[in-house]
Structures are given as structure tokens and as C-alpha cells.
Amino acid sequence: MTGVVVLDNGGGLIKAGHGGDLDPTAVLPNCLLRPLSSKKFLHPDPLGSHSTAALDLTSAAVRRPIDRGYLINADLQRDIWAHLFTSHLRVSTPSSCLLLTEPPFTLPSIQRATDELVFEDFNFKSLYVADSASLVHLYEASTSPQGLVSKAQCSLVVDCGFSFTHAAPVFQNFTLNYGVKRIDLGGKALTNYLKELVSYRSINVMDESFLMDDVKEKLCFVSLDVDSDLQLARKPGQDNVFRCSYVLPDGVTFTKGYVKDPEAAQRYLNWTDESHSTSGGTIIDVEKPESAEDRKRIDLTKNEFDLTNERFLVPEMIFRPADLGMNQAGLAECIVRAINSCHPHFHPVLYESIILTGGSTLFPRFAERLERELRPLVPDYYQVKITTQQDPILGVWRGGSLLASSPDFEAMCVTKAEYEELGSARCRRRFLR
Amino acid sequence: MEDESSNPLRRMSSRTRKVAPKMVAALASSDNRTQAVLARLEALENDNAGTEVGDLNDDDEASLDDDDDDGYMHKKQSKSTKRKTRQAKALENARKAPRTFLELLHEANLESLPPHIPSYSRAAVGPPSSTSRRHFCTVCGFTATYTCVKCGMRFCSRRCQNIHNDTRCLKFVA
Numbered sequence: 001m002t003g004v005v006v007l008d009n010g011g012g013l014i015k016a017g018h019g020g021d022l023d024p025t026a027v028l029p030n031c032l033l034r035p036l037s038s039k040k041f042l043h044p045d046p047l048g049s050h051s052t053a054a055l056d057l058t059s060a061a062v063r064r065p066i067d068r069g070y071l072i073n074a075d076l077q078r079d080i081w082a083h084l085f086t087s088h089l090r091v092s093t094p095s096s097c098l099l100l101t102e103p104p105f106t107l108p109s110i111q112r113a114t115d116e117l118v119f120e121d122f123n124f125k126s127l128y129v130a131d132s133a134s135l136v137h138l139y140e141a142s143t144s145p146q147g148l149v150s151k152a153q154c155s156l157v158v159d160c161g162f163s164f165t166h167a168a169p170v171f172q173n174f175t176l177n178y179g180v181k182r183i184d185l186g187g188k189a190l191t192n193y194l195k196e197l198v199s200y201r202s203i204n205v206m207d208e209s210f211l212m213d214d215v216k217e218k219l220c221f222v223s224l225d226v227d228s229d230l231q232l233a234r235k236p237g238q239d240n241v242f243r244c245s246y247v248l249p250d251g252v253t254f255t256k257g258y259v260k261d262p263e264a265a266q267r268y269l270n271w272t273d274e275s276h277s278t279s280g281g282t283i284i285d286v287e288k289p290e291s292a293e294d295r296k297r298i299d300l301t302k303n304e305f306d307l308t309n310e311r312f313l314v315p316e317m318i319f320r321p322a323d324l325g326m327n328q329a330g331l332a333e334c335i336v337r338a339i340n341s342c343h344p345h346f347h348p349v350l351y352e353s354i355i356l357t358g359g360s361t362l363f364p365r366f367a368e369r370l371e372r373e374l375r376p377l378v379p380d381y382y383q384v385k386i387t388t389q390q391d392p393i394l395g396v397w398r399g400g401s402l403l404a405s406s407p408d409f410e411a412m413c414v415t416k417a418e419y420e421e422l423g424s425a426r427c428r429r430r431f432l433r
Numbered sequence: 434m435e436d437e438s439s440n441p442l443r444r445m446s447s448r449t450r451k452v453a454p455k456m457v458a459a460l461a462s463s464d465n466r467t468q469a470v471l472a473r474l475e476a477l478e479n480d481n482a483g484t485e486v487g488d489l490n491d492d493d494e495a496s497l498d499d500d501d502d503d504g505y506m507h508k509k510q511s512k513s514t515k516r517k518t519r520q521a522k523a524l525e526n527a528r529k530a531p532r533t534f535l536e537l538l539h540e541a542n543l544e545s546l547p548p549h550i551p552s553y554s555r556a557a558v559g560p561p562s563s564t565s566r567r568h569f570c571t572v573c574g575f576t577a578t579y580t581c582v583k584c585g586m587r588f589c590s591r592r593c594q595n596i597h598n599d600t601r602c603l604k605f606v607a
């Protein structure tokens with residue numbers, strides 16, 4: 001029997017493994033890196049690897065094959081895949097099928113280049129191209145067969161990933177393309193925004209993408225009330241529940257940065273819960289806000305920087321891109337527009353089957369805030385139910401693994417012989433309905 | 434006059450890479466604010482922020498030519514290449530450099546598709562229904578009520594204004 005390689009080829013992370021497995025074999029950044037200590041671009045370590053020779057990523061330069069979500073550098077991707085297939089998956093591509101994810105509306109020129117990679121460079125036996133929304137739907141439907149997603153055969157998948165954010169209606173395992181709506185913001189832009197804020201306010205981290213990814217993942221959260229949280233964030237010293245410090249790597253003892261006091265960094269969770277539930281109108285005593293100079297002085301003498309309102313102003317962009325000067329609606333409106341593009345018959349069940357996936361939905365309180373914004377935009381007689389995937393980073397891959405192990409899978413693929421006979425464009429039609 | 438110089442767009446595109454800093458400065462004088470906003474949004478999609486936007490491709494390719502002895506992404510350059518003038522090298526790099534997504538998008542000419550066909554351009558969520566925009570101080574993050582007359586960035590107080598003028602004003606345009 002031929003094995004299926006399941007490859008969720010994200011702009012930020014590659015998730016790759018064998019069809020039928022519970023989890024991917026390898027999760028690694030989809031890029032090459034050049035650390036300061038190296039003259040060459042190198043392959044990054046997979047996430048969760050504890051090799052003693054871990055790369056010091058301080059000020060590393062990075063090259064990515066994916067730009068704005070789409071594969072634009074096939075040469076670079078070939079190099080990364082070759083390493084993936086031989087060193088991590090240890091598969092022989094000519095005797096394997098490939099299930100590959102691709103974002104919606106991939107341009108024909110990019111599809112052609114992708115097919116060339118798959119069939120001409122790696123000689124895969126056959127190929128199936130899937131979109132992430134339908135795989136997420138498939139996975140959620142199969143994990144709770146009695147749930148609405150499974151019974152109604154439809155859902156609204158919100159994928160907030162590295163490159164962009166999509167709201168996509170799915171019906172009977174097919175994404176309804178005419179209903180897909182996109183916001184041009186994802187985890188990459190959020191990290192860059194955080195870099196910008198920290199560099200301007202405390203210390204220059206413009207070259208530290210990997211460090212700031214870590215800061216973002218560990219310390220950012222979604223605010224439920226921006227105005228009141230902004231007031232709170234002005235309090236000086238320890239009265240400020242949002243204040244926390246991140247210690248920079250020194251290159252000697254620590255090659256990675258870390259949160260100075262992880263417990264204190266979580267204080268805001270208790271504090272705001274209390275304040276939001278007990279009092280209606282929040283009145284907050286604002287003491288004299290500390291000056292930016294004070295913060296700067298502290299930061300320069302120690303090897304660390306403080307964060308306060310940056311922690312929630314960064315994920316805030318997803319909800320209000322207009323605040324940045326982008327002429328795009330936020331996530332709640334994006335969902336409403338996606339659903340409104342579908343037949344009214346679907347509306348109630350779509351609002352009740354919203355599934356969140358993608359790494360950028362991992363910020364604490366993401367779903368709660370989304371529901372608060374969405375509720376007033378939706379007619380009262382509809383339920384709004386938002387589910388976050390159990391593992392929003394691996395959800396797409398798991399759906400792919402499930403599909404790859406279904407009995408129909410082989411018949412859905414395009415074989416190398418068919419590709420050679422029909423060419424890319426005609427083969428691609430097979431993956432549409 | 435239908436010669437090349439009558440088409441400012443075309444003239445710009447062929448020379449963007451070489452004259453980028455100057456041109457950006459020139460554009461800045463006519464419309465600082467729009468430029469600042471666009472440059473900022475563009476910067477949010479950058480991989481190597483320390484590198485200037487206009488030089489990014491050149492820089493990447495140059496580092497590969499010099500450092501890449503595995504023949505990773507491209508065939509190793511012959512020795513003669515290194516002796517070529519900087520201009521010739523830049524031209525060569527521009528030709529073999531992978532095109533950006535926006536270039537591929539432009540080439541795909543999606544506007545020519547019939548209106549009922551969903552496409553990348555038509556899937557964009559579109560402008561927000563409310564025109565209200567919140568402004569945060571670019572220095573401290575607090576609600577900002579003032580706007581810099583030179584670059585359009587926001588600040589909340591005299592103190593933040595001073596820091597803005599000293600360190601950030603026109604950073605994304607100049």
C-alpha cells in the first residue's frame with residue numbers, strides 16, 4: 001500500500017507527517033535562516049526539538065518561500081521540502097502520494113509552479129490539493145459526530161494564520177468560494193507590529209523576529225474592553241496588572257529570551273475578570289502616568305524590556321485593522337460578510353457553527369472578544385456559537401490525515417501520468433467540485 | 434506626446450530599484466501622510482525589517498552569491514559574475530529573483546475575469562462599515578488626540594510629541 005504524505009504548507013510553519021497518524025511527524029518554520037554566527041542559510045530546527053546545538057537565532061536573517069500566503073519561490077521551497085522529506089519524514093517521494101494544502105484563490109501561475117515541484121522535482125506518485133477550511137470542517141465533524149457541524153454538514157471556518165485571515169463557509173466538505181472573505185493580517189504582521197512598538201518605546205528589536213514571536217505568544221492577549229484596559233495600563237509600577245518584563249538572551253547563559261515572572265504576567269486574567277463582572281461602569285483612578293524616559297532608563301541598564309499596553313494593542317489589529325490605516329473591516333464584520341454571501345437558508349446554522357483555527361487564534365480571550373463583537377451584528381433570533389479548535393495549529397493537518405486515510409482518497413488524487421498527459425490546469429479542475 | 438517619458442508610471446517602474454531613496458524622498462514632500470501609511474503597512478509584511486525595503490532583493494541575492502556554497506537556491510555564480518559591474522549584477526539579480534506575490538497578482542490580470550467568478554481580489558473583506566478610527570499614541574500606546582503635521586502619526590501629549598520628533602518622525606518615508 002502506498003503511503004500518503006500529508007503536508008500543511010503554511011507561510012509560517014510546515015506541518016508534515018504520514019496520513020492516518022494522529023499528529024504530524026514534524027512541525028518546523030517554513031524558511032531558511034542565517035544566524036549571525038553563520039555565513040550560510042541553514043535549515044531551522046523543528047519545534048520542540050531539544051538538541052543541544054540549537055541555533056542561536058539572535059538577529060538571524062530569514063528567507064521564506066511564501067509571500068502574503070502564497071508560494072512564490074519554488075526554488076527555496078524545493079530546498080526546504082527536500083530536507084523535510086529526507087531528514088524528517090524519511091519518505092521516498094516517488095512511491096508516495098501527497099496531500100498538500102493551498103490557500104483559497106491561488107493564482108494559476110502559482111498552481112503550475114507547485115505542480116511542477118510535486119511531479120517534476122519530487123516525482124510524487126499522485127497529488128491531492130486541499131484547502132484548510134474543508135479539512136478543519138472534516139476534522140471537527142468527525143470528532144463530534146452528534147454535533148451540529150456534523151449533522152448540518154456545514155460550518156464557518158475562521159482561519160487566522162501567519163499570512164492572512166480567512167472566513168470560509170464550508171458545505172458538505174467543500175468550501176464555498178463565493179463566500180470566502182479575507183483580511184490581510186496574520187501572525188506575521190502582528191509580530192512585526194509588536195517589534196515596531198517595542199523598538200520605538202524601549203529597545204531596538206527590529207531584527208529579532210524569532211524572539212518577538214516568542215514574546216507575542218507568551219504575553220499578548222485580547223482585550224475585552226480596550227478603553228478601560230488602556231487606563232489600567234497607565235498605572236505606574238506594580239499597580240499596573242499588565243506590566244511584565246521579558247529578559248533578552250545574553251548569548252552566553254541564555255540563547256533564548258524568557259518571561260521574567262510568568263506568574264505576574266498572568267495577573268491581568270484575575271484582575272479584569274473581577275472588574276468586568278462586579279461593576280457596571282468602571283471608574284479607574286489614574287495616577288500620574290510614568291514617563292517614557294523612565295521606562296527607557298530601566299530598559300537600558302538591564303537586559304530586559306517591559307510591556308504594558310502592547311500586550312493587547314497587538315492582537316487588537318485583527319479586530320480593527322482600520323486603526324492601523326488599513327481600509328479593511330475587522331474580524332466580526334468579515335464573518336458577517338462571509339455568511340451573508342451564502343443563501344439565507346444557511347445563515348442560522350453558520351452562526352452556530354463558527355470554528356476558530358490557526359495560530360493567531362491562540363491569544364487568550366480571542367473567542368470571547370469575537371463573540372462580544374459579533375453578537376450585536378447578528379439578528380437576535382440566531383444563536384452565535386464559536387468553537388476554538390483543540391489545537392489550532394495542528395487542526396488542518398489532522399483533517400488532512402483523516403482525509404488521507406479515507407477509502408475514497410486514492411480516487412480523488414491526480415496521478416503523475418494524468419499530470420503528464422493533461423497538464424496542470426486540467427488536472428486542477430479535478431479538485432473543484 | 435506618446436513617448437516613454439509621458440508615462441510616469443512606466444518610467445518609475447523601470448528605475449524604482451536604483452533611485453528608490455531619492456524618489457521616496459521626493460514623493461514624501463508631496464504627500465507625506467499617505468506615503469507614511471503605505472510604507473508602514475508594507476513594513477508589516479517584511480521578513481528582515483532591518484533591511485531597507487527597496488534594497489531587500491538586492492541584499493538577499495548578494496548574500497546568497499557570496500555565502501551560499503551549497504548551491505542551495507541557485508546555481509553557484511561563476512567567477513566572472515563577480516567582476517561584473519554592480520549595475521550589471523543588479524540587472525541579472527532582478528531577472529532571476531523570484532517575483533513578489535503582488536507582481537504575480539498583477540500579471541494574473543484578475544480584473545478580466547467575469548464578475549461572478551470569485552477571485553483573490555474579490556475575496557478581500559472590503560472597507561469597514563464604520564468610518565470611525567481609533568488612534569493610539571505611536572509613542573506610548575495611549576489614546577492619541579494630536580497628529581503630527583509632517584507625517585500624520587499620532588501622539589497623546591507634549592512629552593510624546595517630543596520623542597516623536599526626535600526619533601520617529603518621517604522614519605518610514607525618509
Ligand SMILES: [Zn+2]
Pocket residue numbers: 570571572573574575588589590593
Ligand atoms: Zn503618548
Ligand SMILES: [Zn+2]
Pocket residue numbers: 581582583584585586597598601602603
Ligand atoms: Zn511626525
